[in-house]
Amino acid sequence: MAPRLVVVGGGISGLAAAWAARRLARERGDALEVIVLERDAEVGGKARSIERDGWLVEAGPSGFLGGRPAMERLVEEAGLSPDAIPAGVASRRRFIYRAGRMREIVPNPFALVRHGILSVRGMGRLLVEPFVRARRDGGDEGVFDFAARRLGSEVADRMVRPMALGIFAGDARRLSLAAAFPRMAALEREHGSIIRGMMARRGRTSSGTLTSFRHGMQSLPLALAQGGAFTVRRNARVEAIRRATASSMPTQPASASPSWEVVVEGDGIPIRADGVILAGEPWAMAALVRPLDHAAAAELEAIPCPPIAVVALGFAPGATERIPAGFGVLIARDEGFRMLGNLWESHLYPGRSPEGHVLVRAILGGAVDPDIGALSDDAVLQLAREEVTRLYGITDPPVHVRIERVARAIPQYVLGHGERVARIERALACFPHLDATGFGLRGVAFADAASDGVTVGERMAARLLGMPTSIDAAAAIAG
Ligand SMILES: Cc1cc2nc3c(=O)[nH]c(=O)nc-3n(C[C@H](O)[C@H](O)[C@H](O)COP(=O)(O)OP(=O)(O)OC[C@H]3O[C@@H](n4cnc5c(N)ncnc54)[C@H](O)[C@@H]3O)c2cc1C
CATH class of the missing domain: 3.50.50.60 (FAD/NAD(P)-binding domain)
Structure with a gap:
């Protein structure tokens, strides 16, 4: 049997x-x-994808990173390869909101200063990373502490904290480097430095293309x-x-x-x-x-699995020029917003909004704001609408609104x-x-x-x- x-x-x-x-x-x-x-x-x-009136709203993940052979085989065997859509080139442009405005993150230390993300001093500290002694005792270390030790406290505060928000809706001070970002830990372990490791691996490994499916x-x-x-x-x-x-x-x-x-x-x-x-x-x-x-x-x-609220707001064509062509924006905690960040879905994949319209997904809650779970749907909607219109200076109300809540959402490592x-x-x-x-x-x-x-x-x-x-x-x- x-x-x-x-x-x-x-x-x-x-x-x-x-x-x-x-x-x-x-x-x-x-x-x-x-x-x-x-x-x-x-x-x-x-993973729940809700298609209605020409809008496609993701309640959870909006894409995945390619480059995982087991995952790619599943997609192929499930017959979904023709439906897989890589994110548009705009997805490479990512932003941080700090010191009162949106700033583009660019993989160049000098441009980070130009864009107001780092000070000259912060950039100088970042550049000495290859000479910082590697820690090889194998003990667990917090993501923030690791970043501050290797890259300096300014990078840890202004870049790594928002990154932890973007991936885990998490608190970089509490997340474990080895569990949450094992590749980063491996760079120090194997190459003695993040920058040296990234240079050594350049061309040999790819971080994969951000991908979703037509539906x-x-x-x-x-x-x-x-x-x-x-x-x-x-x-x-x-x-x-x-x-x-x-x-x-x-x-x-x-x-x-x-x-x-x-x-x-x-x-x-x-x-x-x-x-x-x-x-x-x-x-x-x-x-x-x-x-x-x-x-x-x-x-x-x-x-821990803190709550998350996802608020999707669709705007008529007039709002398009207010939202940069890019992946989205992460918002530093002390900027007067409760939103952790926004994803600009209609810039990422085709078919997320009716022609010419723009779809923004606001993410709220997570480990840094678990109290969001106690608010009613109406209160969360109101909050997200007010903050999104304030962030972009959009005056017209959204033409499509949807809220999705997960009481116990992303596990915190x-x-x-x-x-x-x-x-x-x-x-x-x-x-x-x-x-x-x-x-x-x-x-x-x-x-x-x-x-x-x-x-x-x-x-x-x-x-x-x-x-x-x-x-x-x-x-x-x-x-
Ligand atoms: C808001 C949000 C945004 C995200 N964004 C991204 C992203 O952009 N990119 C990315 O890569 N990842 C993202 N993720 C993570 C991604 O969603 C997860 O990695 C993935 O969906 C988890 O799949 P899973 O099967 O492990 O768990 P789940 O999707 O939680 O599935 C578990 C299933 O088990 C069922 N179940 C539980 N208990 C029982 C029971 N007793 N009997 C029967 N069934 C049961 C549940 O109903 C559920 O369907 C996001 C997650 C959230 C919440």
């Missing part, structure tokens, strides 16, 4: 895991049944769910997972000795499974892990995150055929979540099909 794998969560990581598990089984000519259980009425999780980011989860040789159940919230006992539930045999019973809300009979992959948000996985291992559940629960994830991994490894993926663990970006899902899906399939995995091999060597 074919072994059965249940994946809890139909976001990109869970669907990538299901896809990769089935792919491995098919390549080996083995049978493997895979079921994805999704709490919501549709798949995609944070938005949800296209990929939708295509995987539709084209995957696995079952997807929507509106199927998993209430519990528990170890199967020999005598329990004889009506639904999956294989000779299933390990797990998966309890779906409203179902009379649990689903028996040989393997389970948890692919929910950290707090959602915590609820399922708690009866199995209290300490691991507490670790998952301790990963705070100091100690790497060790926390290692403890969670060790705890789950004590159970037969139980694993976890998702953007709360080993990479917060969409392409990282997809790639991690592929790794975890393949690893689980290999185990269920009796193939040796690298982890099993390491355990055997360790005795």
Whole structure:
């Protein structure tokens, strides 16, 4: 009888895991049944693309960085390559709002001074970075402290803090460098300097092209769910997972000795499974892990996921000239705005707004302003409208408005995150055929979540099909 794998969560990581598990089984000519259980009425999780009246609003991610082979293979296999659209050249222009106006970030220290982002002194400190002694003790360090140590406090304050807002909606003082920006940590470790490392790697590695899909980011989860040789159940919230006992539930045999019973809300009979992959948000996985291992559940629960509000405002053609051609703007914290930044969606990809109109997405909340979660939708809308019109000096009201809220949004990889994830991994490894993926663990970006899902899906399939995995091999060597 074919072994059965249940994946809890139909976001990109869970669907990538299901896809990769089935792919491995098919390549080996083995049978493997895979079921994805999704709490919501549709798949995609944070990736939700809403098309209405000529506007395409992303509730979550608006693009992903190319250059991840596992992700690119998924896109190709899901048949989405023709729909993939690279961001326009304008996306290379990024801005910071500080000292009362918008300033373009340019990869040239002298221009940073010219644009009013750094002082001459700050630029001088930046230029001595290659001569700053490398720290190689392997200890975790905050993103802000790392940047201040290597690049100077002005760069840390004026550039790295906004960058942490842009990627994590996070606080650079609390984020772990090793977990949140592992490539940056590797530059110091391997080259002794960020600047020397970047120069050494120039031409050898590419940071990838920012990409989306014609119908938005949800296209990929939708295509995987539709084209995957696995079952997807929507509106199927998993209430519990528990170890199967020999005598329990004889009506639904999956294989000779299933390990797990998966309890779906409203179902009379649990689903028996040989393997389970948890692919929910950290707090959602915590609820399922708690009866199995209290300490691991507490670790998952301790990963902060502050609220985010996304307000999309569409303006008529008259406003276009007020908004620079570019990716968007990050707003320094002490400038009198609550918005963390804006993305200029209609400058990035075609088809985000009706012809000639402009779509701005304002992001509010995150680790630096969790109180946004306590405001009503009306209050957040009012705030975003007032701040967006003030920022650009737009006088006409928006012609399209949409608000999307996520009560527990982007996981914060705070100091100690790497060790926390290692403890969670060790705890789950004590159970037969139980694993976890998702953007709360080993990479917060969409392409990282997809790639991690592929790794975890393949690893689980290999185990269920009796193939040796690298982890099993390491355990055997360790005795
Ligand atoms: C506002 C916002 C903007 C973002 N912008 C970007 C961006 O521009 N670029 C980028 O690369 N990344 C971005 N991200 C991150 C990106 O969205 C994530 O990396 C990715 O979508 C996470 O996918 P996931 O599958 O790990 O988690 P999720 O998308 O959260 O999926 C988890 C799924 O599990 C389901 N689930 C949970 N518990 C259960 C249960 N008990 N039973 C059944 N189902 C369950 C949930 O319903 C959900 O569908 C953004 C995120 C947010 C919130």
